[in-house]
Amino acid sequence: MLTAERKRMILNLLKAEGQVQADKLARRFKVSEDTIRRDLRQLAKEGLLERVHGGALLRPPVCGLYAKREHQSPDAKRAIGAATAALFQRGQTVAIDAGTTPLAVAEALSNTLPLSVVTHSLPVGLALCEHPAVEVLMLGGTLFKQARACAGAETVDAYRRIHADFCVLGLAGLHPEAGATTFDPEEALVKRAMIQNAGAVVAVAAPEKLGTIAPHLLAPADRLTHLVTGPAPEEQLEPFRTLGVNVIVAGAGN
Amino acid sequence: MLTAERKRMILNLLKAEGQVQADKLARRFKVSEDTIRRDLRQLAKEGLLERVHGGALLRPPVCGLYAKREHQSPDAKRAIGAATAALFQRGQTVAIDAGTTPLAVAEALSNTLPLSVVTHSLPVGLALCEHPAVEVLMLGGTLFKQARACAGAETVDAYRRIHADFCVLGLAGLHPEAGATTFDPEEALVKRAMIQNAGAVVAVAAPEKLGTIAPHLLAPADRLTHLVTGPAPEEQLEPFRTLGVNVIVAGAGN
DNA sequence: AATCAATCGGCAAAAACGTGCAGAATCAAG
């Protein structure tokens, strides 16, 4: 039995049952539990399953509702927001994506730094109404309620006409080989347009997104110029550094 | 049964039933109550449920925004909103202006009435994210922070390309002879564009706006097809009726 | 105040885990 074949069968079993147990798999494939554990560890690293004590689970459909995610690990997001906001300089144009982490970036923008912000996210726009120095260009389009942001052809078109110095990108999964990915295909179109016309692309992502893969590709990992995330094991960050991405870990020192 | 799987199932049960009890869960999963209590404690720590004596409850939905909105919509505005929302019929396209009174209209839209809404107001768009039936087209443009809405040439241009069955118009002053007026010239441009391409123009205004005049003219009073306001002396309403405006007094009878 | 159930913290046993190492299997040339 080939190792790769065994792994594939584990994934199939997982998809069928929703959950697998290390000891059961060991007996099923007549190998030691250690081997199974190694398999599971590797598959988890590739983001194909979620490793848990005793076995593994199907990766949960992470797409929670906005209200739910809004106040999830607020400190970590604030730290990421602050670290990202520190990248910008007076007078630059910054495109800010929809999502709770990009929103944290908008909320962290310094009150004294004049910027030009472009966004299709309602919460980002609303947050910047309180900001004294930035000038905001809202992009319209069909409203996507779940994301609280505009999408569709109009939005994509509008981004095509704009060159931003920075693009602050939220995403669902980020993997060194699979690249930056997201769940919704419509949102993916918008994000791709944002990336295409931006100078620097800054991905903001909670550490748990690293190494995971969602269905729709936004860009290969080496298209990112910066990755701002939280405290994470070095082996998850290192592949991005190797690709030339400027990796910034926020909230570690404080 | 894997620990992680059990926790996930607890969350699912909670979502389905709204509430779980420690002893019941212990019997259901054939583990001790201590184990369940530990699970609940950990899940609570992650903010996924609210721990209470005897079990756990669904986390109360984040209602910071909601509370704020509630205050912005006292009874008078809610009544105007409801009366205005009653004008619309299935499948129509409604343009909704920026401002707290038009926002009240958006909030009053029936959950079961499919409409197409066009707006340049961020709070209106955000409010309609919670609405199950309406389809929303956001119009972009330069963000006017004070109004929390888009304005400028782009917004005007976008309204020019759209024909709405209704236009819900907020305003600063409404006078039978001076017409509908507002304070900000930029916003006035947008409002004029809204009016120009709309079938019916519904002005929503608190009674104290009646008879007052602001600097920038939007339209003569007889361009209005409806005026929805609160209880007001008949001599203030009568001139509008004479001009052919359909005057609706909301919140009088209840 | 009194009482019973629920809770919390600590403890110990069992299971699962990660790591380093050595033998077996596999593969790419020679």
Place this chain on the structure above:
DNA sequence: CTTGATTCTGCACGTTTTTGCCGATTGATT
């Protein structure tokens, strides 16, 4: 076919996680 390098596998050992139980404490109810 043989050789050397690489990968895979199983085992041993120490560590971490999970779980049930116990005693002390807290909370709700009478």
